[in-house]
Amino acid sequence: MMDDMVGLAAVSLLGVLEQAYFSLQVIYARRKFSVSPPRTSGPPEFDRVFRAQANCAEYFPIFITVLWTSGVFFSPGLSSVCGLLYLYGRFRYFCGYSQSAQGRLAPLYFSAQVLWVLIGFSSLGVVFSFCRVYLRVDPIQVVWSALPLV
Amino acid sequence: MMDDMVGLAAVSLLGVLEQAYFSLQVIYARRKFSVSPPRTSGPPEFDRVFRAQANCAEYFPIFITVLWTSGVFFSPGLSSVCGLLYLYGRFRYFCGYSQSAQGRLAPLYFSAQVLWVLIGFSSLGVVFSFCRVYLRVDPIQVVWSALPLV
Amino acid sequence: MMDDMVGLAAVSLLGVLEQAYFSLQVIYARRKFSVSPPRTSGPPEFDRVFRAQANCAEYFPIFITVLWTSGVFFSPGLSSVCGLLYLYGRFRYFCGYSQSAQGRLAPLYFSAQVLWVLIGFSSLGVVFSFCRVYLRVDPIQVVWSALPLV
Numbered sequence A, B, C: 001m002m003d004d005m006v007g008l009a010a011v012s013l014l015g016v017l018e019q020a021y022f023s024l025q026v027i028y029a030r031r032k033f034s035v036s037p038p039r040t041s042g043p044p045e046f047d048r049v050f051r052a053q054a055n056c057a058e059y060f061p062i063f064i065t066v067l068w069t070s071g072v073f074f075s076p077g078l079s080s081v082c083g084l085l086y087l088y089g090r091f092r093y094f095c096g097y098s099q100s101a102q103g104r105l106a107p108l109y110f111s112a113q114v115l116w117v118l119i120g121f122s123s124l125g126v127v128f129s130f131c132r133v134y135l136r137v138d139p140i141q142v143v144w145s146a147l148p149l150v
Helices: A002-032 A044-073 A076-099 A102-134 A139-149 B002-032 B044-073 B076-099 B102-134 B139-149 C002-032 C044-073 C076-099 C102-134 C139-149
Strands: none
Touching (some): A002 C102, A076 A102, A102 A139, B044 B076, B044 C002, B076 B102, B102 B139, B102 C002, C002 C076, C044 C076, C076 C102, C102 C139
């Protein structure tokens, strides 16, 4: 089973590297705008970079949870592709937010939509597994065998 | 083994949906009290909603970690039930905190207690597995076989 | 396979207990410096404790992700040892930051280095697994069999 999961592991690792990149950008912004820890606010340019990183960090565990739930219970391939799209959306969100508060919106909506797709895949995977394990019915097979009747 | 884990996956997914609900409430509060990003503070009503969501988000990865450690190494059924209680406690915490700082306390203590139960289950599961793997002793069997001697 | 993972589960659980300890320190600091929720800033002594906890909480899901990726795809033993070093570094970071902003730096660099080692292990593990699964080549065996030719 671990063989199917290597794509999910690669996407997770890419997500970790992206978060490391965002954290470095906050360190550079702290130096540029002279905002020393423990302070967390300064000029609006700094605040935007700081909040962009904080928002991505807040969503990271949610992303990892649905990436793996969807990957293990629905499809590792589709989940990995969605995971890459999400990380791309988050990169564009970070760059957009760093420039203006308005610039964060389009990529934020995009990454939220990808997250909802992963939540949908996870839900399908969990419901299908419930049917197989507890009702001893395979929904995919049921749909498949009913098709000639349509 | 994945069959036993479907309950844990369902609880994790419910946790993700709960976090999504809390995030939406912050967005509504931002609109209602006119607190535009990157600002994170405003009137006390907004601050309470913002902090309630931030606190739940901070505890989410801790919850997921003990839910799965407890579920995989101790009991998937008991862990799923505790997971549901924790998510219920967090929902009451969010609603209570949104109304008053005092209102957050009772559900906060409740969800902390459930988290400690999950930490206890995880510890038992890890210690039992250590005994089985490294000492080749099954603690449950030892206790069971010693019972007639009591 | 679960037998190899018990060390990773033990380190994860230790990480959860460490986070619980940090959270308690914030509660004590809130009482000591009279900073009631939802406020998140007060005298510099409080701000340092608050930020130390927030920074550790932000890195916790990243740590758990690379700990398990490295443990499952590279080596559970080496990853567990790195995990313990990371948690030790974070403990020294929290204590150092609580005393002065300068005091956080040395243990912060140390824990960042350990995190990069875990990221390196994870990358090796993922690349090796990709080669085995998709190219049907085992990189370790290739290196091993090429050694007599050197």
